[in-house]
Amino acid sequence: MAVWLAITVGGLYGCAFYMLMRRSITKTLIGLILLSNAANLLIFVAAGLTEAQPALIPADSYLPEPGTADPLAQALILTAIVIGFGVLAFAMALIYRAHEVLHVDDFDALKDADE
Template sequence: MEVVMAVTVGFLYAAALYMMLRRSIVKLVIGLVLLSNAANLLIFTAAGMVRGAPPLIYPGELLPPGVSADPLAQALILTAIVIGFGVLAFAVVLIHRAYEVVGADDMDQMKDTDT
């Protein structure tokens, strides 16, 4: 399963970089979203894909019994999802305002206009 996830992460990184190199600012934001999703999957895969119980330590024990899931990776990914959504919302508003002012979503046309 780790090999499939590694290929998926690689594909998402490649697609994100391809989208970010396009001239359209909308495609740039789509590339940023793909990049953040690839980073989340990379963290999830690097933490180890173990289907286990929650990491609860019962009274009187020093370690959780049996195989347990890694809570740190889950917390990092959850935080990254929330931050990524906030950045995406800001970028969408910024693109909308830039399109209203300039009238185009091509970055070369945005650079050449005098406002």
């Protein structure tokens, strides 16, 4: 199963980089969304896939039992989701404002707006 998820991560990164290199600002935003999802899935796959019990440490032990889920990867993914949502909301606000003022959705047209 990890092989299929690794292929999916590679496909998401490929699609994200392709969309980021487009001239349309909206397609660049979609590429940014795909890039953040690919990064989250990469962290998830790198942590290892196990159907494990929660990482609770018993009262008489200092370490969790073998076969528990890795809570660090889950915390990193949760943090990345929150940060990614903030970046996407900011990018959407910038794109909306650029479209409202300049009426363009093309990076080349934005270069001409400076003149």
